[in-house]
Amino acid sequence: MTGLMAGRRGLILGVANDHSIAWGIARTLHAHGARLAFTYQGEALGRRVAPLAAKLDSDVVLPCDVEDIASVDAAFAALDDRFDGKLDFVVHAIGFSDKAQLKGRYVDVTTRDNFVRTLTISCFSFTEIAQRAAKRMSEGGSLLTLTYGGATRVMPNYNVMGVAKAALEASVRYLASDLGPDGIRVNALSAGPMRTLAGAGIADARLMFNHQRAHAPLRRTVSLDDVGGSALYLLSPLSGGVTGEVHFVDSGYNIISMPRPDVLQA
Numbered sequence: 298m299t300g301l302m303a304g305r306r307g308l309i310l311g312v313a314n315d316h317s318i319a320w321g322i323a324r325t326l327h328a329h330g331a332r333l334a335f336t337y338q339g340e341a342l343g344r345r346v347a348p349l350a351a352k353l354d355s356d357v358v359l360p361c362d363v364e365d366i367a368s369v370d371a372a373f374a375a376l377d378d379r380f381d382g383k384l385d386f387v388v389h390a391i392g393f394s395d396k397a398q399l400k401g402r403y404v405d406v407t408t409r410d411n412f413v414r415t416l417t418i419s420c421f422s423f424t425e426i427a428q429r430a431a432k433r434m435s436e437g438g439s440l441l442t443l444t445y446g447g448a449t450r451v452m453p454n455y456n457v458m459g460v461a462k463a464a465l466e467a468s469v470r471y472l473a474s475d476l477g478p479d480g481i482r483v484n485a486l487s488a489g490p491m492r493t494l495a496g497a498g499i500a501d502a503r504l505m506f507n508h509q510r511a512h513a514p515l516r517r518t519v520s521l522d523d524v525g526g527s528a529l530y531l532l533s534p535l536s537g538g539v540t541g542e543v544h545f546v547d548s549g550y551n552i553i554s555m556p557r558p559d560v561l562q563a
């Protein structure tokens with residue numbers, strides 16, 4: 298505990314369970330003194346999120362389905378009651394696509410309806426959250442979203458999620474440029490493959506996981522604490538001069554071109 302986040306109020310979107318990336322980030326922020334509010338999607342997840350929030354001394358647990366803009370506005374209104382209309386940071390860790398389209402060739406499996414739905418939930422929701430959060434950050438703030446290397450390089454089966462993450466990363470740059478004059482920083486954390494509910498929706502997820510472990514410079518996948526530590530940096534004054542960045546937390550996998558010959562031949 299450093300007290301680095303003491304007195305700072307933050308909204309965490311995207312905890313589904315204790316494997317969620319958002320949970321790893323929340324845990325670290327709480328350990329450094331942050332005061333947290335959580336959202337959940339649907340009552341079933343709400344029953345899981347409330348006890349997790351309690352472990353981090355929070356009873357601010359609000360329903361929010363980003364497909365329904367009225368539910369987003371209701372969550373911010375309820376948050377205002379608890380945080381006096383002020384916010385210092387936001388973690389957006391939300392992604393969704395039809396699992397049936399995260400398998401096979403992008404060119405074959407992608408439909409218009411799921412393309413629009415995937416981009417709305419996984420990309421545009423960050424802009425809609427930023428629009429609302431910025432109004433509550435009169436003294437500056439920091440916004441963070443979660444992305445994946447499939448945004449810029451082709452990962453088998455990642456398909457429309459890769460397209461959504463590319464658009465999300467572009468959104469980070471446009472939002473950073475627009476909100477920078479108000480002292481609001483906007484960044485993305487690009488995590489390596491992790492065993493979460495969303496991660497399990499991608500075909501051959503285990504293969505991606507094992508491939509990263511074998512070929513990444515650190516020869517391992519990343520943990521919730523790895524992601525939490527980098528998120529703490531991006532959300533705290535430690536990264537005060539950083540905005541519009543995509544920060545990789547992937548054991549260095551993104552720098553590698555050819556897979557290791559010894560592993561390929563084994």
Ligand code: NAD
Nearest residue numbers: 311312313317318362363391392443490491493494495496
């Ligand atoms: P997760 O399943 O734990 O979290 C995904 C969250 O998105 C869930 O809490 C779910 O409720 C929420 N969500 C989906 N649709 C929603 C909606 N309409 N309204 C509100 N919330 C909604 O999985 P995770 O891996 O922790 O995913 C968090 C973020 O991290 C996602 O953006 C994901 O793409 C990204 N990411 C994941 C990995 C990985 O390997 N798991 C790697 C890099 C980036």
